[in-house]
Amino acid sequence: MIPLSWYLLVAALLFSIGLYGVMARRNAVAILMSVELMLNAVNINLIAFWRYGSVLSPATDTPTTGWAWAIFVLTVAAAEAAVGLALIISVYRRRDSVIAEELDLLKN
Amino acid sequence: MTLEQVIFILVSFLTLGTGIVVVTNRNLFHAALAMMASFLGVAGLYILLDAGFLAAAQLLVYIGAISILIIFAIMLTRRMMQAREASFNSQSGLGLFTAVATFALLAAVIGQFWWGVDAFNGRPDVPDTVLQNTVSSLGKAFVSPEAYVVPFIVASVLLLAALIGAIYVAWPTVHAEDEA
C-alpha cells in the first residue's frame, strides 16, 4: 500500500525542482519548461487528493472534482505554453536573444 | 514490497531524476527530452492513482503537443543554444535556497497533516464500477449546469484567446518587419 504522503512528497519535490529552474535558468524556453514541471506537480496533488479523499464521499454520482480541475490545469498549461513560446519567438526575432535577463524593453 | 510500491518508486525516480535534468542540462534539446520522460513518469503516477484517462491525456497533451511545441520553439531560436554562455543566471544560489526552503515548508506541512495518518495509509477501497464510471461522469460534469459548464465554456474562450494571441504575436507582419 502506498500512503498519501508519498505522492505529496513527490509532488513537493517536483514543484521545488521546477521552482529552482524558474529562478535559476537564463533561457526563456528553459524557464517555461520548469513552469510546466511545477504545473505537473500541482496535478499530481489534485489527483492524489481525489483518489484518497473525495472518492469516499457519499455522493450519488462519481465525484470528479479532482479530475475536472486537473484538466483545467492542463488547459491553462497548454495556453500558457502556446502564448509564452509565441512571445519568445517574437522577441527572438526582434532582439535576437532568448535570455530572460536581457529582455529589458520596458526598462528604458 | 508489493508490485505497486516497486512501480511507484521507479516511476518517482524517473519523474524526479529527469526533472533535475530538465533544470540543469545545458543542452536545451536534451532538457526537452528529459521533460518528456518526466511527463511520462507523472502519467505513471496517474495510473497508480486509478486515473488512466488522465494518464492518456497527459501523454496526448504534454508529450504529444506541448513538448513538440517546445522543440519547435527551440529549433526556431536555436542560435542561442550553442552553450557558449552560462545557462544559469546570477541568482541561481538564491534560487537553490528558495527551492530548498519551499520543499522544507511543504514537507513540514505534509508531515504535520498526512504523514502516518491511518486514514491515508492506503488507497481507500472503491468499487471498480465507480472508477470505471469516472470518465463518463466527468463528461457529464463538464456540460451540466450544476457542475462545470461555466469553466468549460471559459476554457474554450481561453483557448481561443491563446490561439489568436499566439498567432498574432508569432506571425510576422509587415509592421513588425519595419521595426526590426
Next chain:
Amino acid sequence: MQSEWQFIVLFVVIAPLLAVAPILINWLLGPKKPNPIKQQTYECGVETVGDAWVQFKVQYYIYALVFVIFDIEAVFLFPIAAAYGQLGLFAIGATAVFIVLLADGLLYAWGRGVLEWI
C-alpha cells in the same frame, strides 16, 4: 492500479526491449570498422557543409499551435462523447458552443493567412 492498466504499465516496460534486441543483435553480428568518410552525413554526394541547422520558418510553429488547441479540445470532447447516452439537449448545446468557439480560432488563422504554406 486497475488491473487493465497493469497490462499497459508492463507493456510500456517490455515494448522498448522488443526494439533493443534487434539493435543488439545487429551490433554483435555487424562489422565494426568505422572511418571518417563512412561516417560523413549524406548530402547528395558532396562534402557536408556546416552543421545541420537551418533557419526554420515560423509556419511550423503555427501548425503545431493549432494542433495543440485541438488536442485540448479532444481531452474535453472525449469524455463528453463517452457520456453521450446520458446527456440532454442543453449539454449538446453547450458542447456545440465549445466547438464553435474553437472553430472561430481556426477561421481566424485561416483569415490571417497563416495556414497558407509559403
Next chain:
Amino acid sequence: MSFNIGEFISSIFDLTAGDYLASVWGTEPWVSVVLDILGILIVATIPLLSVFFVGLIERKVLARMQDRIGPNRVGGKYGLLQMFADVVKMLTKELLVPAGADKVAYFLAPILSLATSALLFAVVPFAPGVIGTNLGVGVFYVLSISSVSVVALLLAGWGSNNKYALLGAFRAVAQLVSYEVPMILSLLVPIILASSMSTMEIVEAQAIPFVIFAPISALIFFVSSLAETGRSPFDLLEAESEIVAGFHTEYSGMVFGLFMAAEYMGIMFMCFLFSTTYLGGYRFFGLEEIVVGNGFQLGRLLGLFITIFKGALVFFVFMWLRATLPRLRIDQLLNFNWKFMVPLMLMILLTVALLDRLILDYIPQVGDAGRAGIHLVSNIIIGLAGIEVLRRSARRQRQRHNTTSTVLAVAENEGAPIFVAAEVEPAYGHDDHGHDAHAPVPAH
C-alpha cells in the same frame, strides 16, 4: 483445479487460454503479472512477426499492379523468404553512427517508434473477449500513443545531424500533427454513436456498421489514417525527390529496419482500427450470432478470421492507392487538411451529435435501421455540400490562374516549396518568415 493438457489445447482453439491458465493458477498477484506478460508477448510479437508476411504481400501486389513479378528468387517461386533474407542482411550490416550525431536521440528514435507501434495493439479487439486489455478509454489511449510516436520523428531528425533529416522530420511532424486533428474528430463519431470509448463496446454497438451511419466521416478517417501512416499519396515523409529519405536518411541496417517495421505495424494497426470503429470489427451481418454466441467453440476463431479479413481488405485499398496515386505537394496536403477536412468534419460532428440526440429523444420508434438511415442521409447531404464548395473554390483558383500572366503563374508555382531550397530560409535570422527564397533578401 489441476492442469489438463487436453483442456488447455481446447482453450487455445477457443482463444481463452488466458482464462484457463488463470483458473488453474489461482488468484495470487503474481499470476496476473505472468498472464499479462504472456499476453504482452503475444500481442506485441505477432504483429511484429507478421510484418514479414505483410511486407512480402505488399511487394507482390504492388509488383502485379505495376506489371512486374516482384520478389521471385529467395524461397521458391513466390519469393516467400525474401523478407527473411532482407532481415538477415540488415542484421549483418555495420551499425553506422553519423559524425556529430546526438547518440541518445539517434538510438532512442527507432526504439520509441517501434515501441509505440507495438503499444497500439494492446486495445485491438480481435474476437469477442480476445483483446490485449479492454481499457475503458481505448480509443483515447490509441490517440495518445500515436501522438507520442510523432516525437520519434523529431528525435531521428535531430539526432542524425543532417539537414535533410531535420527538414524531413519537421515536415513530417507538420503533416502528422495536422492530420491528427481530423482523425480525432472522426473518431468522436463512433464514440458518440456507441456512447463509449472502449474499442470492445464500440464493436458491440455495431449491429449495423458505423460506416453506414456516417460514410463521409469514415472516408475522412480513412484519408487521415493514410496521412498518419505516411502512405501514398501522403508519403511526404520520405519524398526522395525533395528531402532524400526524410527523417531516416542517416539510418541503415537494423535501426532502419526498425523504422520500417514500425511503419508496417502502424499500417496494420490503422487497418484494424478502421475496421473496429467503422466496419464492425469481428461482427459480420449474418455471422454475428455465431461469433457473439458462446455455444459454438469456433465462434471466437471465426471472429478472428472476420477481423483479419476486414483488416486485409482495408490494407488492400492502402496498396491500391499506393500503386495508383502520385504524391501530393506539401502545400496541397496541408491546405486540404485545414481548409477542407477539418471544417467538414466539425460540421459532421455537430450534426451527428444533435441529430442522434433528437432521434433518441423524440422518435425512438424508428429503431436502429431508421437511425442509420437518417444519419446516412444527413451525412451524404453534408458531404455533397462539401464537395460542391471544393469544386467552386477549385474553379475560382483556375480562373485566377488563367487571368494572371503566364510568367506570374510560373513564379507562383515556383514559390511553392517543391524544392528544398525554397524551404530553407537564408540564415540571416531577422526574417524567418515568408520571403520567396528566390528573391534577394534585403539586408537590414
